Amino acid sequence: MTETALPRPELPSGSDPGGRRNGVSLARLAALIERARVSYATRRPRSAALAREAAVHWHDGVPLHWMSDWGLPFPMFLARAEGSTLTDADGIAHVDFCLGDTGSMFGHAPAAIVRAVAEQTARGITGMLPSVQVPEVGRLLAARFGLPLWQITMTASDANRAVVRWARAITGRPDILIFDGCYHGAVDDTHVRLRDGRPILRPGLMGQVWDLPEHTRVVPFNDLAALKAELADGRVALVLTEPVMTNIGMVQPEPGFHDGLRRATRAAGALLAIDETHTISSGPGGYTRAHGLDPDFFVLGKPIAGGVPAAVYGFTDAVAEGMKRARAATPGYSGMGTTLTANALAVAAMRACLTEVMTDAAYDHMIALAEVLAAELERVVARRRMPWVVTRVGARVEFMLSPTRPRDGGEAGRIGDAEIEGALRLHLIERGVIITPFHNMMLIAPTTTRADVDRLVSALDEALAELTG
Ligand SMILES: Cc1ncc(COP(=O)(O)O)c(C=O)c1O
Structure with a gap:
């Protein structure tokens, strides 16, 4: 689940005194919300009972507080999910377009993953040793994504944290650079935003006591001049980015942006990490392979093991040499890795995913069906004269409550209308369809x-x- 959309836009754009906002009648909006909320609650007595029970011992009534951020009267409890069908505790089946916010983007419980998990579970789940499938999985990753060397982590957040740490260790530089509006998981260093051109702690961040902007530079996406200016002093170890911003609504790179980014990082001696955790929707080798990018690090989490917790990061030979030098210079505990990481179960699931699922x-x-969905949505938006745009990255489609596509995260952050989007989500659920509670994904x-x-x-x-x- 992406956390980035949780802070709701403060001022919905496009209000007008006539009682319409973003093309929507506010009176009708209120009526639709009321109807859908009543229907949701009436049809789900079992989820309601489970919610009451869960509230006794789970903070916020859920085991992860994000799970209560769907804008539903109470959480929908999951009974079963297979393929594209998600069935709730009341036996109501939904077509699932959220797919665990990409963790299950290849469908729920693919047969190959179920089989691999069952077989490996019987052979042992974790042993703090490389399992016999490890060499093959390394070959599969290298062949698919083009980088020669790999490491596994539990989550994409862990992978990004490791990449940040390695980059600093290799280059001996203190700072990293990210793009405004980015999300790379629960990675402290990346929780910085631009406000009036100045880096600030990301609004809403809790329990943060040291000043993250001290070592995190932040510039607008697609702004090569700002990027070069920040790289100029030679203190930036790493630029960490998604190839298309996806966590503030989708922001496409402008022509030449990736080329410029790669040239600028090389010229400044900074390493470049491409986080493909969401943009793996672009194709079998991610956006990187589809568009010929050439990063130093490549990060992929969430769906890489079909939803079994695991992530990977790959890197070049030159980075590996730098890692060896850094390890030799600083022997002892590296600050990276967790006990269950690269367990045999995750490796088996990853092998099944790479060979039988991500085909x-x-x-x-x-991608063909996503093209159909995007075209159909554009037709509906045009027919209903909504001032909205539809965006697509491979198998991922979103609609944005804005007449134009944003150029950077700042613009994207000003788009959106939590009330309208929440109402649409509720209505869709009542029609047996689930979309993601972020960015209408x-x-x-x-x-x-x-x-x-x-x-x-x-x-x-x-x-x-x-x-x-
Ligand atoms: C681009 C990107 N990187 C990293 C992450 C973190 O993934 P996880 O929450 O599985 O650690 C996310 C989560 O949404 C993401 O969108």
């Missing part, structure tokens, strides 16, 4: 069908008809 055929289906899995897409599109069209009158 070219799966991507062909996912919809993922097409290998198991998603054309009928699933049609169901989503017609349910959205129905809501827009109601909301626009």
Whole structure:
């Protein structure tokens, strides 16, 4: 789950005195929300009872507080998820376009993962030793993503933390650079934002006692001049970025941006990490392979083991040499790694995912159907005259409550309307369709069908008809 969308926009854009906002009638919005909330609660007595029970011993009533951020009257409790179908505790089946916010982007419980997990569980889950499948998985990663050397972590957050630490150790430089509005997981160093051109602690950050902007530079995405200016003093160890920003709504790189970024980092002696945790939706080798990027580090978490907790980071031979030198110079505890990391279960699941799930055929289906979804959504948006745009990165589609696409995270952060988006989400759930509670994100899995897409599109069209009158 991405945490970035949780702080709601303070001032919804596009208000007008006539009682419409972002193309939506506010009176109709209130009516739709009321109707959908009542229907949600009435149809889910079992989830309601579980929510009451869970509230006794779980803080916020859920084992991770993000799980109560869906804007539902009470959480929907998961009974079962298979393929693209998510069935709740009340036996209501939904077509799932959220897919665990990418953790299950290749469908829930793919048969190959279920089999690999069952077999490996019987052979032992974790032993603090490399399992026999490790050499093969290393070969698979290198062949697919093009980087020769790899390490495993438990989560993408862990992978990014390790990359930041390695980069500082290798270069001997203290600072990192990120793009405004980014999200790379629960990585302290990246929780910095730009406000009026100055880096600040990310609003909402709790328990933070040291000054993160002291060692984190932040510039707008697509702004090569600002990037070069920050790299000029030679104190930046690493630039960490997604190839397309996805965590503040999608922000596409402008033509030449990645080329400029690579040249600028090389010229300044800074390492470049591309975080593909979400943009793996672009194709079997991620955005990096689809667009010929050439990073020093490559990070991928969430779906890489079909939803079994695991992430990887890959790197070049030159980085590996730097790591060896850094280790030799600083023997002892590295500050990286956790006990369960690279356990045999995660390795087995990753092997199954790389060989049987993340296949070219799966991507062909996912991307072709995502094109259909994007086109259908554009048709609905045009027909209902909504001042909104639809964006797509491979198998990932979003609609944004803005007439134009944002150029950077600052612009993207000003787009959005939590009330309207929440209402649409509720309405869709009442029509048996789940989309992500962040940025209206919809993922097409290998198991998603054309009928699933049609169901989503017609349910959205129905809501827009109601909301626009
Ligand atoms: C680009 C990116 N990197 C890293 C992460 C962190 O992943 P995890 O929460 O699994 O550590 C996320 C989570 O949404 C992400 O979007």
